[in-house]
Amino acid sequence: MTTRAEILSVAAGRSLGPGPVALAVDVGGTGMKAVLFDEAGRLVEAITAPTPECADAAAGEVVDVVAEFGAEFGRTHPDHPIAEAAVVLPGIVEEATGTGVFSANLGWRNVPFARILTDRLGVATTVSHDVRAAGRAEFALAEEMPGNAAMVTIGTGIAAAIMVEGRLVSAGGFAGEVGFCEVAVDTADGLFRGPIEHIASAAAIARRYSARSGTAVAGSLDVLGAMHAGDEIAAEVFAEAVDALGAMCAQLVAVVAPEAIVFGGGLSSADELLDGVDEALRARLDFHRAPHIRRAELGPVAGLIGAGLLTRSTR
Template identity: 40%
Template structure:
């Protein structure tokens, strides 16, 4: 059966699937990313995992995958297929597409994790049918994806959609990016968790605890939540003024609060707009499967468009370990 490999690489775990060219889900697997073993081991693990998926497909489905898509965190040069930088995984300038193409003997697409998740939300999730959408993920940080006519814009240098580093509070809290007052320092799940831990005196409290306290009527939690919602609304109105999306999709861990987040956020956005058209503001629909589904869409797009130039175009990658004997990936858990 003709199919593609879809692989979503996270800071702690990897999610993978074999997907039919008609979109049918044929197989799923997970395994740890293994970042504690260092960047070389992470790269080797990605390549070996993909090779195991290829072997599984060849054995169980009658032929190896026709293409592969992989989503990775950090800064990604999607045109060259290079993972430029990831603080979480400790790598720089990894020619991931070239490494995987050589191992899989098939065309490979490499994408940014949030943009790839946004691609899936736009095509088959909450933004399905929208010609222009903005996907914003509220997690450890905040990042976004700009959707135009069924594709996601990477930008000239691979930074398109980095709404988390829009300054919403000038001279505010310092951000690791070097600026002060960035949106993700106020409205990410991490920021909300830190603010609530300080307010309630429990160092282990997180954003989910804050949302629960808001629902219970805690005055301190409501103040923390309101400050985060206000900052988020400021950032979103800046984005919709520039991009004029038809649909605004919000996902990530903070969005799991449901209407505790969305009801005040819609109202805060509505209060801020003047001449702008308020887009439909909806929760993401695909959850933590979005990155993997998006990677599959990247691979299927390759089959439609033809393979990219996979020649060497970057500094050498960390060396990969020797190929592991193929195993059944379904037996490996994250």
């Protein structure tokens, strides 16, 4: 899980621009992160906490943690009274109404988070989607970002933030669920055909390596490490994931034609991932524009910065 020190380090020197003192919260599958931005849009402080188990579909425990984050910043930074808040969530999030429609991992259904948190925190609270918020931050802060772009986050699952002609696409919260894109790629085990999440997510890479090698690994970064140490099975599993990501990018190109595709998540630190996707994608393109494949810059704080930006603009 991301630590307070990591958040402070990545965010150092960045600014959202002027606006209200803001609480930004990123609700993840295992951890929650909160930061306080001052009126200049600079990060003042960060807190993390484990994501609580939710007893039911109403996610009251998550609301409690967000409220506690707000209260703690109130105690520790009374000179920065929170005037606005933004919370980003996983799953299907309908931004227009601030509703957490559905989270497979955390179990909630149709929770009107924006309304509940606005009441609970006592300040206007905007709710958005974690991957779209991260995309918002990357698209806004990266240099030379074209108006048509996608940001693909590879984690336990795979999802994308899609920007079309300068606007993030939400479609009621259902856009960008690219982890679900079916791909067909050749593998050492024969043809793989199924949702890309089952071959190229961090979880799938670890699982496939463990199954094929007989060696248990904690996560996909261990597979990357093994590959760098010369492990052929690790290289094979990684190459198959990269090929599948190239196929998925070709689908993105066919539908919305982004000029840049930004990769986020731990695996995107590997040059092999970016170079391999570029090659696998170009091998599938014809008359199309090949998008620039690039690495996300904001790492684990992208969602928090994207949330912060929501307190600086009308979407």
